[in-house]
Amino acid sequence: MGSQRVIVVMGVSGTGKTTVGRLLARALGVPYAEGDAFHPAANVAKMSAGIPLEDADRWPWLDAVGAWMRERGAPCGAVVAASCLKRVYRDRLRAAAPGGAVFVHLTGERGLIEGRMAARTGHFMPASLLDSQFAVLEPLQADEPGVAVDVAGTPPEITERALAALRTFEN
């Protein structure tokens, strides 16, 4: 059997990548990785201080996420939550996954996402960085395998929506 595709749950901070990513992995019976866990400590310190990351900060992080995808995702598929705001970041992860990657872009109104971020406790990312996240965001382009999924509703509803959209990629 060849390498399996990895699902990357992407989107700006606070869209529910962790919440939905975990549920998706459970529904599919595959390993899950939290992309934030791969950030070098300096990146977390920067974001905690309210300073947006730059490309140079993100490359080592993306390479660490990509290494996990290659090692753990290859035999059976996997789900990874990682913002992947720019096309070039997604290109980097696609190149890392031998079985390919399909992106689930979680999208929603800024006000809804900001409200969820403001209510979240115990996380390093300040809601003040949301503007910079949207400024950098490049939505999926037509030639990128993936789906956009709206984050209105409950986590199980969003997960079902994502699973239904992903079925369009099955053959």
Ligand SMILES: Nc1ncnc2c1ncn2[C@@H]1O[C@H](COP(=O)(O)OP(=O)(O)OP(=O)(O)O)[C@@H](O)[C@H]1O
């Ligand atoms: N559908 C939902 N309805 C209500 N609250 C939600 C929903 N999805 C996520 N949340 C809450 O919103 C906050 C942000 O969600 P989560 O941490 O999953 O987002 P994220 O995209 O992984 O964020 P980050 O990129 O900043 O790590 C959390 O407190 C989470 O519990």
Ligand SMILES: O=C(O)[C@H](O)[C@@H](O)[C@H](O)[C@H](O)CO
């Ligand atoms: O590229 C980025 O700016 C980062 O990956 C962020 O998106 C966060 O790690 C995450 O969203 C934290 O909450």
